[in-house]
Amino acid sequence: MEAVDKKPQAIGKSRAVNTTKIHLAIDSYGLPIESEITAGDVNDCSAALELITRLSDAEAMVADKGYDSDCIREQITEKRGPCL
Template sequence: MLYRVRVGCPWRDLPQAFGPWTTIYQRFRAWAASGKWRRIFHACIVDPDLEWAFMDGSYAKAHQHSAGASGGQPQAIGASRAGRTTKIHLAVDAYGLPITFEITGGQINDCSIGPSLVDAIPRVDIMIADKGYDSRRVRAAIQTRSSRPVIPRRRHSKRANPDFDSGLYRYRHLVENAFARLKQYRAIACRFDKLKTHYEAVVAMACALLWLPM
């Protein structure tokens, strides 16, 4: 499974040394449906630095092989002028290591997912995000947990922003670096999976690997 996540090959093209590809795929599908890979990812999170946390979203192009899911199951693939895309909404700790994520269609904006992303992580002292998260709902979700939002205002906003700290905001590259590391896995950089649960499992595998000492 990890080999396929790394190289992004079709399941049927797995090396024969791994055994029948159908057996591997069926096991992957069962584990994805049960949420096992996400639980493994959460089990790998040990002593995160939650003084600061960062959140952001990043697009992944949906390959033509990801089309045609049957049974009406959720896909989390959006269509726009840029084509078919999926969006990974990620939160990382002060070390830049992933602590939670959500998968949506590419057309979903950041501020609509921000509150649920905030609720999914332990309390942090400071939550840092870009202006895509500049909404009352996101700020309220952060402040409700006694955390401080460091989020720039949108260009034409006239509201005050007393919590903004430009020095802390410079460290937002940590979440961008996390996306760069995740997209070294080809099955994440380009989505081949038809179902949302399958792509979530792929992202969870890679997030777990980032926590393992290498």
């Protein structure tokens, strides 16, 4: 039997269970401004790069340790400009 919809689904496997991750950027008031949905087995850093490119300029960014990598820090610095 073939699936009707051939679009990729954001569903991954974790210990034989289907999983999905929601990567969410919020503003200083806690309101969502951007989101990315991935399969649960996708590395957080992979989703962060796409999410950060869609964000407007900000003075600061706070993230979970899953997003802590040199590549992401460099992308944030380039987007924000040099630190004063």
